[in-house]
Amino acid sequence: MSQKISLTRYLVEQQRVDGHIPSQLRLLIEVVARACKSVSQAVNKGALGGVLGTAGSENVQGEVQKKLDIIANEVLIEANEWGGHLAAMASEEMDSIYVVPNRYPQGEYLLLFDPLDGSSNIDVNVSIGTIFSVLKKPAGEAGVQEKDFLQAGKCQVAAGYCIYGPQTTLVLTVGDGVAMFTLDREQGSFVLVQEHMKIPEDTKEFAINMSNMRHWDAPVKRYIDECLAGAEGPRGKDFNMRWIASMVADVHRILTRGGVFMYPWDRREPNKPGKLRLMYEANPMGWLVEQAGGAATNGKQRILDIQPEKLHERVSVILGSRNEVERVASYHSAV
Ligand code: AHG
Ligand code: MN
Ligand code: MN
Numbered sequence: 001m002s003q004k005i006s007l008t009r010y011l012v013e014q015q016r017v018d019g020h021i022p023s024q025l026r027l028l029i030e031v032v033a034r035a036c037k038s039v040s041q042a043v044n045k046g047a048l049g050g051v052l053g054t055a056g057s058e059n060v061q062g063e064v065q066k067k068l069d070i071i072a073n074e075v076l077i078e079a080n081e082w083g084g085h086l087a088a089m090a091s092e093e094m095d096s097i098y099v100v101p102n103r104y105p106q107g108e109y110l111l112l113f114d115p116l117d118g119s120s121n122i123d124v125n126v127s128i129g130t131i132f133s134v135l136k137k138p139a140g141e142a143g144v145q146e147k148d149f150l151q152a153g154k155c156q157v158a159a160g161y162c163i164y165g166p167q168t169t170l171v172l173t174v175g176d177g178v179a180m181f182t183l184d185r186e187q188g189s190f191v192l193v194q195e196h197m198k199i200p201e202d203t204k205e206f207a208i209n210m211s212n213m214r215h216w217d218a219p220v221k222r223y224i225d226e227c228l229a230g231a232e233g234p235r236g237k238d239f240n241m242r243w244i245a246s247m248v249a250d251v252h253r254i255l256t257r258g259g260v261f262m263y264p265w266d267r268r269e270p271n272k273p274g275k276l277r278l279m280y281e282a283n284p285m286g287w288l289v290e291q292a293g294g295a296a297t298n299g300k301q302r303i304l305d306i307q308p309e310k311l312h313e314r315v316s317v318i319l320g321s322r323n324e325v326e327r328v329a330s331y332h333s334a335v
Contacts, residue, residue: 072115118246127165129248153283
């Protein structure tokens, strides 16, 4: 019988055999995984745990907070603040950064997260998740400030997500490909189920919220029109469409079987560069996708090269199967 490899063992081997991660980063990832197990428990209880519904508050981006947005945020903070591996955290659900309190030792890492992605799906029992990104605090100055977080996605040292679906699954990169772990509830541990995930370069499946079609820019409209034209159109093949409205779930499908995901800029709020957030949605997902052989762009620029100017900055996102993403990018450069 082949031996099961736990997340702990995978990380120890990444640290010891391959030298990819220092011990503090290993600890950080383990703590995030443990927090995700707690969130998974809460998600699973649903109405029985009293965790459904809205919290009656709004976050810094003006979105109504669900109870689980707040619960997941608290779980991640409480799990991570005392271990000595972090200097500060930032989250979709907090206006500004959360500096590790003085009573705990300060580490050299910065953790960003979307504690609960796909909030509109919580109450309808559809897959949701937690997305995280890890940066190193710039050396030099004592203390930590918001500007320390404003690093391009290519500076990430770890990134991943945990999806709470039919299974609870953690997907992780530390820059050595993408590994997938499924939660074994009896054992209480994440078990490696796939290493070196690869996104097929071509696809016949796209994910976009079609209800926004009339607001799109010409290059996005052209790409989708050509997909919709199917076998009789310029692409010469029929396309399928999926839109779960949880980025974690859409990206998970793409990592598993290919596809292209788009949440482009649109005319509804022309001054915003997009809906999704750069630092804790697009960057970690962009790096995972690239590590699996795919591509991620805002149409004009590689996501991971964008220099953030604000913690909660938004961005247009096109990611997934490499040839499709490059095609959408080429339509942007053609205008
Ligand atoms: P969040 O729940 O963290 O605010 O993120 C929701 C995001 C993303 O997960 C999803 O792809 C998108 O919003 C769905 O947006 P629409 O409801 O506009 O389709
Ligand atoms: Mn989100
Ligand atoms: Mn969220």
